[in-house]
Amino acid sequence: MLFYYAHTGHKIGLDRAKRGAAVLKALAKEGVEAQLLVNDFRAGVALKEHGIHEYVTIETIQDIDAIAQNGDSVIIDSNEDDHGRLVKYVSDFKHVWRFAHDSEDHSVHGETLFKAGCEEKECLEAVIVDEDYFELSDKEERLLFFLGDSDHDKTVLGNADFFNAVEMEMLLGHYFFVKYEDDLAKLFTTLHEPEEYMDLIKSSSTVVTASSQTAMEAKASGAKVVYIDLGKEAVYPAELIRRYGIIVVKGFDSNSVKRALESESPLAEKAIERININKISEFYQ
Structure with a gap:
């Protein structure tokens, strides 16, 4: 076994x-x-x-x-x-x-x-x-934010100014606290349930995330991806993520994220393989 x-x-x-x-x-x-x-x-x-x-x-x-x-x-x-x-x-x-x-x-x-x-x-x-992320799917003009499945320290609420400056829809994480979304609803135009994860990552035209795994999945799906490096342990380091044509921004810097969203994705040195x-x-x- x-x-x-x-x-x-x-x-x-x-x-x-x-x-x-x-x-x-x-x-x-x-x-x-x-x-x-x-x-x-x-x-x-x-x-x-x-x-x-x-x-x-x-x-x-x-x-x-x-x-x-x-x-x-x-x-x-x-x-x-x-x-x-x-x-x-x-x-x-x-x-x-x-x-x-x-x-x-x-x-x-x-x-x-x-x-x-x-x-x-x-x-x-x-x-x-x-493999599902490599399947061609129609993209919706959606700017989706996914922090990760956990926000134990309520990082999102602690960076309210950033989210007020960058209008996005939010995909909730599976480990988010009960009733946490009541506070998050004040910062985002739309909140999506965790169960929508795969469909939203595959169908969103642009994904901003602090999850390195999500960044790779969204890139494989053909989305424009901005990875927010929070300096925490991640399954893939920021320097590796950059090599796949993913824009990396240090922390919740609204000006840097806005510039990233307005710019073209960099050429990828590597392609995500099946x-x-x-x-x-x-x-x-």
């Missing part, structure tokens, strides 16, 4: 889980059965929209072996401290894949890495976007 662990939660959002959903769907097409592991039920419920209907919750990366057994395989997408658990996983499991923490990360115990810009036979590409999981599926052939 293959297990896919994606670190999720109300403080970190669902970027890793969305990336995981893309991998699981690609594996399913190849006839490879895999089980998703997340940290909370809300993540599992949210992923139904992304085509994933079964999941198991565990507390942390250290609990993977409470579900996976000797001889199973596991994919790990997490920046948690494993407290030495990875050594045991590589020893006990048939194979371990994990996402690199940064560009300097390397395999320590024999695990296989997902790395952004992978050009070696020993690794897999970490920039992963669901997912390739052959190096995983070949283990099951």
Whole structure:
């Protein structure tokens, strides 16, 4: 059995889980059965929209072996401290894949890495976007803002001046506090429910986001994308995002965002490629 662990939660959002959903769907097409592991039920419920209907919750990366057994395989997408658990996983499991923490990360115990810009036979590409985003769809003239699935610190309300200066529609996150949208309604022309995520990312002509995974998905869908770099941990660093022709703005700078929206998207050095999981599926052939 293959297990896919994606670190999720109300403080970190669902970027890793969305990336995981893309991998699981690609594996399913190849006839490879895999089980998703997340940290909370809300993540599992949210992923139904992304085509994933079964999941198991565990507390942390250290609990993977409470579900996976000797001889199973596991994919790990997490920046948690494993407290030495990875050594045991590589020893006990048939194979371990994990996402690199940064560009300097390397395999320590024999695990296989997902790395952004992978050009070696020993690794897999970490920039992963669901196949659905590559499908051609009609664009609506919509300026959509998506912070991310989490706003634990109420970042949006703390930057009210920015949102008053740039008129946008907002896509709510799955972890937003109850009744938070009552306050947000004062800042945005329209609020969209989290369940509309995939449809809106695919159909919006312009997307402004602080989620690096969403930035890649919107770009793959053909939208103009502005990524707001908040200086927090992200699944893709800002310098990598720029290489895909995505405009990057530091923080909630309304003047910079307005200029970005009025300018042409920069030429991309790299194109977002369709997912390739052959190096995983070949283990099951």
